[in-house]
Amino acid sequence: QVQLVESGGGLVQAGGSLRLACAASGRTDIINFMGWFRQAPGKEREFVAGIMWRGTSTFYTPSVKGRFTISGDSAKNTLYLQMNSLKPEDTAVYYCAATRTRYCSAYACYDFWGQGTQVTVSS
Numbered sequence: 001q002v003q004l005v006e007s008g009g010g011l012v013q014a015g016g017s018l019r020l021a022c023a024a025s026g027r028t029d030i031i032n033f034m035g036w037f038r039q040a041p042g043k044e045r046e047f048v049a050g051i052m053w054r055g056t057s058t059f060y061t062p063s064v065k066g067r068f069t070i071s072g073d074s075a076k077n078t079l080y081l082q083m084n085s086l087k088p089e090d091t092a093v094y095y096c097a098a099t100r101t102r103y104c105s106a107y108a109c110y111d112f113w114g115q116g117t118q119v120t121v122s123s
Contacts, residue, residue: 001027002112004096009117016086016121022079022096022114031098034072035059036081037107038092038119045095047105049081059103063089086121094119 008020024031035050049070050059058070069082079096094117097110104110 002031002098004098004112004114006094006096006114006117009094009119011120011122012086014087014121014123017082017084018086018119020081020083020094020096020117020119022081024077024079024096024098028074028077030100031112032100033103034079034096034098035105035110036070036079037095037097038090039095039116040092043092045107046092047107048094050103050105051079052103053098057103059105061105083119086119088121088123090119091121092119093117 003025005023012018031053034053036048037045038048039045051070051072053074067085072079096114098112099110
């Protein structure tokens with residue numbers, strides 16, 4: 001019903017910046033909340049940031065607060081994650097996700113997922 005496609009990942013040196021984008025299509029009218037997750041090798045998928053799709057409330061995991069900014073443009077069906085002051089610990093595959101329900105930081109809460117985009121931070 002909803003398709004998500006991420007872009008913007010790449011290789012960057014520590015202290016650098018990247019902006020990820022997620023394009024949503026299909027039945028976007030059913031989306032209530034969107035988020036970014038990341039998964040490093042051998043680790044569980046982790047909630048990074050989220051935003052009400054038709055609102056302004058945002059949520060961040062403490063490790064990225066002050067460095068990352070989530071934003072969205074529901075009219076354009078696009079979600080963004082601006083990542084500044086990147087650290088090697090930020091290296092992971094980043095996923096865009098959407099849910100029909102309320103805010104939730106758990107993987108299982110989300111109904112729709114993108115394919116992921118690799119972010120690698122060197123030191």
